[in-house]
Amino acid sequence: METENINHEFLDGVLEGHHPDVYYHFGVSSEDAILDPLREVKAIVMAGSGGRIKEFADFWSAANGDSPIVAFPKEDRFVTRYTAGVLFASHGMGMPSASIALQELMRMAFFLKDGDLDALDEVFWARVGTSGGVGLPGGTVVLSSEGLMADLRPFRLLRGLSGEYWFDGAFPEATRQAILDANADAGIPLETGKTVAGNEFFLEQYRLDGALRLESHETKMTWLQWLYDSGVRNIEMEGAMIAGYLNHWGFSKFAMICTTLLNRLEGDQVTASPEELHRYSEDSGVVLFNYLKSSLLPADGE
Numbered sequence: 299m300e301t302e303n304i305n306h307e308f309l310d311g312v313l314e315g316h317h318p319d320v321y322y323h324f325g326v327s328s329e330d331a332i333l334d335p336l337r338e339v340k341a342i343v344m345a346g347s348g349g350r351i352k353e354f355a356d357f358w359s360a361a362n363g364d365s366p367i368v369a370f371p372k373e374d375r376f377v378t379r380y381t382a383g384v385l386f387a388s389h390g391m392g393m394p395s396a397s398i399a400l401q402e403l404m405r406m407a408f409f410l411k412d413g414d415l416d417a418l419d420e421v422f423w424a425r426v427g428t429s430g431g432v433g434l435p436g437g438t439v440v441l442s443s444e445g446l447m448a449d450l451r452p453f454r455l456l457r458g459l460s461g462e463y464w465f466d467g468a469f470p471e472a473t474r475q476a477i478l479d480a481n482a483d484a485g486i487p488l489e490t491g492k493t494v495a496g497n498e499f500f501l502e503q504y505r506l507d508g509a510l511r512l513e514s515h516e517t518k519m520t521w522l523q524w525l526y527d528s529g530v531r532n533i534e535m536e537g538a539m540i541a542g543y544l545n546h547w548g549f550s551k552f553a554m555i556c557t558t559l560l561n562r563l564e565g566d567q568v569t570a571s572p573e574e575l576h577r578y579s580e581d582s583g584v585v586l587f588n589y590l591k592s593s594l595l596p597a598d599g600e
């Protein structure tokens with residue numbers, strides 16, 4: 299872990315009992331007993347929608363002998379469930395929303411692991427979601443190797459007085475390989491590649507079907523081809539920030555697993571049927587759970 303990048307000035311005071319940490323958007327604080335069972339957390343799984351979080355938690359509970367599910371009371375921003383060592387949390391859409399969820403979850407993880415950096419580094423993080431494929435048909439699950447912004451440069455934020463804060467968007471290779479190994483027999487089309495996180499579903503993804511249209515067919519195809527030639531295989535809205543913040547603290551186990559809903563080289567609108575969309579969404583969950591089972595559940599006979 300990169301301890302110098304952790305906000306010890308604020309977070310150590312929580313451990314020392316000087317002040318609580320209020321995870322406002324999750325509706326809980328470090329002083330709430332609801333967090334007690336979460337000290338055992340081994341994985342933190344994020345997804346855009348609250349509905350998926352509930353489905354994930356139900357599935358993981360059933361896979362673990364109907365283990366009890368803890369639900370945080372506040373759900374107007376993010377939906378959260380904890381069961382059998384996994385904290386599932388929604389993050390909404392886009393990097394501004396997801397950055398709030400992630401920063402509060404990182405603070406929570408620091409508190410839950412009592413500031414023990416080795417224990418913290420054992421925690422696996424994942425975002426599971428949907429994306430637009432670049433040269434891949436709908437229904438392909440992409441494991442991201444790197445998260446970049448629409449200009450193929452890493453995630454950065456405005457630093458008001460002087461320039462920008464920059465982050466490292468790499469996803470760890472060893473985790474990606476472990477997920478691939480766990481899914482070798484899954485029968486799901488799996489690809490690895492770079493992922494672009496757009497700040498906008500329409501404009502920063504060069505769609506021509508938004509209310510605003512600032513690009514032409516030619517500039518759109520030039521951008522998409524540039525992405526493809528640069529090794530980008532999908533486009534979503536959170537990964538560059540998520541990798542950037544997790545790298546900033548120095549976590550070593552994290553991944554992004556996103557199904558493609560369409561091939562952006564062929565169009566802009568998501569026209570897959572409800573049945574197809576359901577299957578696409580299930581498949582990224584299967585890839586995640588195959589990995590969680592291989593890494594968190596005891597092997598047969600143990």
Ligand code: URA
Pocket residue numbers: 428429430431499503533534535559
């Ligand atoms: N999510 C995105 O951000 N873009 C797509 O094209 C599909 C899902």
